Amino acid sequence: LAKHFKEALPIIETIEANGYQAFFVGGAVRDFILGLSISDIDIATSATPEVMQRIFDKVIPVGIEHGTVIVRHAHQSYEVTTFRSDGNYSDHRHPDQVTFISDLKEDLSRRDFTMNAIAMDRFGVLHDPFNGQNDIKNKQIQTVGNPAARFLEDPLRMMRALRFVSQLDFSIENTTYQAIHHQIPLIETLAVERLAIELEKMFAGSQYMQALALSTQVDLWRHLPVFQDLPSIGHVVKKMSCPLHHLFELSAFISCTYQDITIKEMAKKWKLSNHSLNKAKVLIDLARLFNQQGLTTWLVYQLPSDLYKSFVRLIRNLTNQEITVDQLSVLANQLPLKSRKEMQVNGEDIVAMYPNRSKGAWLGTYLNEVEYAIVQRDVENDYQQIKEWLTKWHPPEIE
Ligand code: ATP
Numbered sequence: 001l002a003k004h005f006k007e008a009l010p011i012i013e014t015i016e017a018n019g020y021q022a023f024f025v026g027g028a029v030r031d032f033i034l035g036l037s038i039s040d041i042d043i044a045t046s047a048t049p050e051v052m053q054r055i056f057d058k059v060i061p062v063g064i065e066h067g068t069v070i071v072r073h074a075h076q077s078y079e080v081t082t083f084r085s086d087g088n089y090s091d092h093r094h095p096d097q098v099t100f101i102s103d104l105k106e107d108l109s110r111r112d113f114t115m116n117a118i119a120m121d122r123f124g125v126l127h128d129p130f131n132g133q134n135d136i137k138n139k140q141i142q143t144v145g146n147p148a149a150r151f152l153e154d155p156l157r158m159m160r161a162l163r164f165v166s167q168l169d170f171s172i173e174n175t176t177y178q179a180i181h182h183q184i185p186l187i188e189t190l191a192v193e194r195l196a197i198e199l200e201k202m203f204a205g206s207q208y209m210q211a212l213a214l215s216t217q218v219d220l221w222r223h224l225p226v227f228q229d230l231p232s233i234g235h236v237v238k239k240m241s242c243p244l245h246h247l248f249e250l251s252a253f254i255s256c257t258y259q260d261i262t263i264k265e266m267a268k269k270w271k272l273s274n275h276s277l278n279k280a281k282v283l284i285d286l287a288r289l290f291n292q293q294g295l296t297t298w299l300v301y302q303l304p305s306d307l308y309k310s311f312v313r314l315i316r317n318l319t320n321q322e323i324t325v326d327q328l329s330v331l332a333n334q335l336p337l338k339s340r341k342e343m344q345v346n347g348e349d350i351v352a353m354y355p356n357r358s359k360g361a362w363l364g365t366y367l368n369e370v371e372y373a374i375v376q377r378d379v380e381n382d383y384q385q386i387k388e389w390l391t392k393w394h395p396p397e398i399e
């Protein structure tokens, strides 16, 4: 067993010691077979959430009605989901009712693709009733059961297929592809938050070009907020030269590429948080500044370090210029000022330099000018020198 699975083993052992079954399932097993690094580990069990809460100390009931709890173990979180069958999805969002069951195979049969329907027990033995290993070997995405029926049940699976193309460099098996082609309009019935998660992963995958081309072939864009208003997605795709990792990054990119799509509109339609909207706004403003003046100290001063990677990717896509995170860090370390708080004059100091003036908008303007001048090294961050510099440019009125 790989290290990550070994760390999670005590959970499976505890469940089994209480007389229930438990297996590793989902993306972790798939990625393990593929030899990829494993992200989060999901566990499926015959134990109900009530039983799980009884046999473990630290259980977070994140989705009891769907059978999911999070178990904390050795500072890690593990999603443990009770075997279930999903019933109908009449609202295309959630199964109407889930039924807890005791049979692993039936649980695997409700999963989306054969590659995601493989279970691994604590000895590392695979349980693979739908030949997922074979599809993994052939790098092929294929639904468990009839694709048309499975996509009707939950249309999100079509988006998931496209994002797995991007992440895994797989192709979509022909009948599965045909079903996507016919049923893609159904994704309009989905909650935009669910679509957003898959869209984000699609643009972030290494094979995004392939996934975007397939999405165009099946006419995905016509059914997605914002993208349906673009004159052509081909234009966007052609410009892209590296993956974009977050929806706020993608939104910034779209809004820089199409001036008539405002970031506010895009954020609203995709239900971005205010936090993400603000990050997108900073990226857009600074990309514009970069276009006009290149990589200035003033630009780096305004760019928070947690946005460095996003900014590098955005600039690469917008201009094909290769700036690097290192370059940004070096410039940031040399800044004469890290933030406005470090300025050696404040508003009161400046008011005192102009005793004959009443308060007004001029004060904010002067503060901005001083800040800019310090950052651009026109003046040193020193009270006396700032005073001389400011009063030279803006002589105080004499009574
Ligand atoms: P990732 O590596 O991105 O986490 P994943 O395959 O683990 O990929 P998750 O969204 O974490 O994807 O879902 C875990 C598992 O749950 C999947 O592997 C699949 O078996 C099942 N699953 C997830 N979403 C669906 C769905 N919409 N329909 C059917 N099964 C699903």
Ligand code: MG
Pocket (backbone or CB within 6 Å): 026, 027, 028, 040, 042
């Ligand atoms: Mg997962």
